[in-house]
Amino acid sequence: MIQPVIAGNWKMNKHIGEAVAFARRLRAAFATPPAREVIIAPPFTALHAVAEALRGSCIRMAAQTLHEAEKGAFTGEISGGMLREAGCTHVIVGHSERRTLFGESDGSINRKLRAALIAGLQPIFCIGESLRQREAGETPKVIEGQLKEGLNNLTADDIGLCIIAYEPVWAIGTGKTASPEQAQEVHRFIREWIARQYGGAAAERLAILYGGSVTPANAAALLAQPDINGALVGGASLDVDSFVQVIGH
Numbered sequence: 001m002i003q004p005v006i007a008g009n010w011k012m013n014k015h016i017g018e019a020v021a022f023a024r025r026l027r028a029a030f031a032t033p034p035a036r037e038v039i040i041a042p043p044f045t046a047l048h049a050v051a052e053a054l055r056g057s058c059i060r061m062a063a064q065t066l067h068e069a070e071k072g073a074f075t076g077e078i079s080g081g082m083l084r085e086a087g088c089t090h091v092i093v094g095h096s097e098r099r100t101l102f103g104e105s106d107g108s109i110n111r112k113l114r115a116a117l118i119a120g121l122q123p124i125f126c127i128g129e130s131l132r133q134r135e136a137g138e139t140p141k142v143i144e145g146q147l148k149e150g151l152n153n154l155t156a157d158d159i160g161l162c163i164i165a166y167e168p169v170w171a172i173g174t175g176k177t178a179s180p181e182q183a184q185e186v187h188r189f190i191r192e193w194i195a196r197q198y199g200g201a202a203a204e205r206l207a208i209l210y211g212g213s214v215t216p217a218n219a220a221a222l223l224a225q226p227d228i229n230g231a232l233v234g235g236a237s238l239d240v241d242s243f244v245q246v247i248g249h
């Protein structure tokens with residue numbers, strides 16, 4: 001039985017004070033731990049303060065990306081070790097905004113996944129097709145390519161530490177959610193691919209999250225699908241009440 005995961009990706013939102021106030025309210029809402037693992041991903045500047053606000057709670061914290069090296073002359077970048085030190089347990093890797101706006105390739109995403117694992121962070125590895133690719137019937141091919149290249153050289157043990165997030169690019173921030181059936185079809189495809197490459201045990205343990213316009217109104221139907229083990233939530237994670245409602249489903 002996979003513990004469902006609800007992760008909130010704040011993107012470039014919230015100053016330190018707002019982030020800490022959110023963390024305190026979220027913590028108060030889950031004085032009794034929910035059945036689902038709850039993760040929030042604040043921007044870098046708020047990580048340390050949010051970790052302090054969450055200390056001793058059941059809520060985990062992710063960074064939104066990391067650099068592939070441990071340290072060095074990489075102006076503006078942040079390493080996995082630094083994120084651990086700031087209190088992160090998880091890190092989002094390969095989000096479609098990183099791929100499309102910041103030119104991250106499958107190769108660099110693979111190096112980032114490995115850097116995260118070396119630093120002791122659990123990666124939330126994001127994959128998903130564009131609208132053009134879906135309409136051209138290329139979804140399976142695109143997903144397979146992203147899995148193959150992103151997970152290149154990872155072992156079944158490594159996969160056991162990863163979370164995968166399927167986020168169709170056309171559903172992110174657009175209000176157009178994939179239907180539960182559309183999402184389930186791709187989640188099933190991902191799990192079967194993992195089973196073929198890494199064995200059934202790894203596939204059965206793997207949490208596969210859906211992301212793309214998840215809200216309190218559609219979360220329950222998505223999460224009821226057999227291969228959807230949680231959600232990566234953007235817009236609806238910025239408001240504590242709506243995020244609590246998504247978690248509560």
Ligand code: PGA
Pocket residue numbers: 009167171172173174175211212213214232233234235236
């Ligand atoms: P959204 O973002 O929920 O605002 O569509 C999801 C994501 O980008 O992870």
